[in-house]
Amino acid sequence: DTGVSQDPRHKITKRGQNVTFRCDPISEHNRLYWYRQTLGQGPEFLTYFQNEAQLEKSRLLSDRFSAERPKGSFSTLEIQRTEQGDSAMYLCAVRLGDNEQFFGPGTRLTVL
């Protein structure tokens, strides 16, 4: 069975605050991805894990962003010192066969 939950679904924060998002696949998946999506755009790749190893980071992932997958199951994405430009939908996905990706519902971040 495949499913991905993300928490929280919505987050409103003030500029300069830190936020952390969580992604929970309901079953084991080796590969887990984070994307960012702004209004009117497609998802943009941020980073990718193979089990607990973070194998690639996009240039979009500035020093203020950090992601972890400590036990190779759930993953967290933290943004430090948030900026208004960080406002977006943050999507988590797991890879199924044939490189099809199964996405979670996303966390919508609004930075005031």
Added chain:
Amino acid sequence: SQKIEQNSEALNIQEGKTATLTCNYTNYSPAYLQWYRQDPGRGPVFLLLIRENEKEKRKERLKVTFDTTLKQSLFHITASQPADSATYLCALYLYGGSQGNLIFGKGTKLSVKP
């Protein structure tokens, strides 16, 4: 420069007609191409994958074509229904690209009127 373009930001059609969405790319050599559906406030949902050596793929009312010479994919929904209204995203998976990360287009918003 590398680009993925989905023609038409929005497409409005009448129920029962065939919707045709276009995905063009430049300066990429994709191993395969995927189509996703996205509803407002939700994550994308995988629909179809077509490989570079395949010309056409079908799934129920959906049909995808892939022309690597024209660098274009067409996505068709036949006998469209209002429930098909959503944004449709094409995504390229690249040779030598990162393991499984996809390059997405901006999407085409389809509205099917009853």
